[in-house]
Amino acid sequence: MSAYEQRITVALDYPVYFTEGVLEPANPHLLEAIRRREPERRHRCFFALEQRVAELWPGLPASIAAYVEHHGASLELVAEPFVAPGGEESKNDEAAPARFHTVFEAAGLDRQSAVVVIGGGAFQDLVGYAAATAHRGLRVVRVPTTVLGQNDSGVGVKNGINAFGKKNFLGCFAAPFAVLADARFLETLPHRDRIAGMAEAVKVACIRDARFFDWLCAHAQKLAAFEPAAVKEMIRRCAILHLEHIAGSGDPFELGTARPLDFGHWAAHKLETLTDFRLRHGEAVAIGIALDTRYSSDVGLLAPQAADRVLNLLETIGLPLWDEALDSRDASGRLRVLEGLREFREHLGGELTVTLLEAIGRGREVHELDEVVIARNIERLARRREGSVRYGT
Ligand SMILES: NC(=O)c1ccc[n+]([C@@H]2O[C@H](COP(=O)([O-])OP(=O)(O)OC[C@H]3O[C@@H](n4cnc5c(N)ncnc54)[C@H](O)[C@@H]3O)[C@@H](O)[C@H]2O)c1
Ligand SMILES: [Zn+2]
Numbered sequence: 001m002s003a004y005e006q007r008i009t010v011a012l013d014y015p016v017y018f019t020e021g022v023l024e025p026a027n028p029h030l031l032e033a034i035r036r037r038e039p040e041r042r043h044r045c046f047f048a049l050e051q052r053v054a055e056l057w058p059g060l061p062a063s064i065a066a067y068v069e070h071h072g073a074s075l076e077l078v079a080e081p082f083v084a085p086g087g088e089e090s091k092n093d094e095a096a097p098a099r100f101h102t103v104f105e106a107a108g109l110d111r112q113s114a115v116v117v118i119g120g121g122a123f124q125d126l127v128g129y130a131a132a133t134a135h136r137g138l139r140v141v142r143v144p145t146t147v148l149g150q151n152d153s154g155v156g157v158k159n160g161i162n163a164f165g166k167k168n169f170l171g172c173f174a175a176p177f178a179v180l181a182d183a184r185f186l187e188t189l190p191h192r193d194r195i196a197g198m199a200e201a202v203k204v205a206c207i208r209d210a211r212f213f214d215w216l217c218a219h220a221q222k223l224a225a226f227e228p229a230a231v232k233e234m235i236r237r238c239a240i241l242h243l244e245h246i247a248g249s250g251d252p253f254e255l256g257t258a259r260p261l262d263f264g265h266w267a268a269h270k271l272e273t274l275t276d277f278r279l280r281h282g283e284a285v286a287i288g289i290a291l292d293t294r295y296s297s298d299v300g301l302l303a304p305q306a307a308d309r310v311l312n313l314l315e316t317i318g319l320p321l322w323d324e325a326l327d328s329r330d331a332s333g334r335l336r337v338l339e340g341l342r343e344f345r346e347h348l349g350g351e352l353t354v355t356l357l358e359a360i361g362r363g364r365e366v367h368e369l370d371e372v373v374i375a376r377n378i379e380r381l382a383r384r385r386e387g388s389v390r391y392g393t
Helices: 029-034 051-056 060-070 087-091 096-106 121-136 147-151 183-188 191-196 199-208 210-218 220-224 228-248 265-274 281-298 304-317 336-348 371-384
Strands: 016-019 043-050 075-077 082-084 114-119 139-144 158-163 166-173 178-182 354-359 362-366
Touching (some): 016 029, 029 114, 043 060, 043 121, 051 060, 051 082, 051 114, 051 183, 060 075, 096 121, 114 121, 121 139, 121 158, 139 147, 147 228, 178 183, 199 281, 199 354, 210 220, 210 228, 220 228, 220 304, 265 336, 281 304, 281 371, 304 354, 336 371
Parallel strands (some): 016 178, 043 075, 043 082
16 A cells, blocks of 8 residues: 655735825725736625724725725625724634624625735734634735734734734634735834834844845934834835745745744743733844844854844834843743743744844754853843833833
């Protein structure tokens, strides 16, 4: 008896637009995105709006109705826009996906209907997960409304919610049908979220692109001031580096043990749960980058001057390098953040694989971290923290 070797190759493609005013009737991108496979047909659309965004942009439902009516030959609205809470709390709410399943079912959505999701990274993760499991996958058109949603989470292929106190425990890989990053939504984003999302740009520059890193250093003050031209370029370059990685790494669905784009993330995910999500994802990532950069330099992998450049860049942009949760200890005196290493390995299975830095622009995978060295560098970051602010309330 020999085994039959099944092999399936699935090609995935989706456009990512960087635009402004997606719902202005003259802006063709949303229309193009929805009808890109069947330009002749009329397409059934459903809009999911994050509550905070709907409050800040009260004209959205009217703009959606006007856009769909303007393009009535191609688009059809199957229900009123559905407004629901977003933010990290929505990913912690295990009942949230079922609420979306209920409205998808009531609206009679099918696998060729488009669900247009307008909201932050957390809302995209939640609705993406619910949509991926309804009829085994609806077409999701993402309109991310945060920096992090536009430069990282919204352009990738992962969806998920938190469970059992663990980030993204429930989730799936499902490519979006299209992504539209609309710079205008960032106008209402609080300062804290504007800055937090930039941590992912520093991350991807550190491990992938020294020229982008230099560009970030040269524009750090403009980014700290949220100067629109610099922000747009940062978002575009960061998003494209993520897209290139997903398409070119040979492992878009992370079947192996490596998570090269998750530089700084083993500590970050743990810090988010340790602080009960008082820290934003991006803030936790900045601290995680600071820790793993210092570690890389301490073990002789990265030149100390390069490590200083990374820490200075994070600081100039206005990102934190420290939080008291880094120093939190369990009953036996062990640093709690170290538990993040075990959880990081557990999420993927197999051997622990963490990305460190061997140069700016070049990551290096390692399979072991020395807890004594981690603790020493937490102490060093603690000493540097003087004058820094406590993030969150
Ligand atoms: N799927 C992935 O590949 C991936 C990758 C990275 C991060 N993530 C996830 O993304 C999430 C973080 O995303 P985020 O940084 O966008 O945070 P978020 O979605 O929590 O949004 C941050 C805050 O901004 C608000 N908000 C959203 N848009 C707004 C706007 N235009 N104006 C004013 N306020 C607005 C939200 O209500 C929230 O309070 C985390 O859960 C993280 O784990 C997922
Ligand atoms: Zn991240």
